[in-house]
Amino acid sequence: MVEPVSTGDSLTEPPPWALECVPGLAGGKAAHRIHRLGGGTVNEVFQVISAEGSFVLRLDGAAWRRPGVDRQRELTLHRIAATAGIAPEIVFCDPGRQGLMITRYQPGCTWDASDYTDVRALQRLGERLYALHRLPVPALATFEPLAVGESYVLRIEPALLSETKPVMRRLAQLSRELAQAAQKPVVVHGDLWEGNLLDGDRLWLLDWEYAQVTEPLMEIAGLLAYYPVAQRYQTELMAAAGMNPAAQAVLPDRIEIYRILNRLWRLARGER
16 A cells, blocks of 8 residues: 655654664664654654664654554564564554664665566465465454545545545445455465565565454455556466465455545555
């Protein structure tokens, strides 16, 4: 859901109280280096290097930038993925203080749009999703697209609400169909945008704020909603992720769910 655009309310550096939580910086010790990291528009993210290593410090962006973010759900699902080496290790977190999370920095290069046209890259991603979708599933509510859409609508300015009515009716229908499918839920990342995929010593999945517990096909649907060009290799991607090829029959409806939610998300942020 997140694309890199510039915002006027970003931090230039982390506040002192947040830096104190980085290993090696307690007691006001100075960092060796602080570097703002690029990426999406939801969070404020910095690389902080101390005597104890290199870390990523993440704080909430302004409230308007992050509709639908649930830091407790994110933390639960990120921790599960981190135990399997799919997400970076969390070294400190305090969601109640501006969403503070500090993770171990992982060197590498994030994906770009061309990776979604590379069958080998998509197969590698599918293999990571195969591992993710077989991790223990926590006792969290399963993904309900209609409820998520309704939460976005509450934040949309009144002048734009009329255009959401037919969209919400369609989302309600698609949500009922998803619930009736009753597939076994798994942990899904839910936001496989290029800036959240880091090629380093392995393929890391970053930024778990839109992770959910739902059927595994929703993972593929979200990716294809953002990158339709990858549909050319959806069979190979699904095979690498261990999914039944027959599931492709309902994939267009699942993709439509994400396209609707992405549209509502943007409207909730005031984007036209």
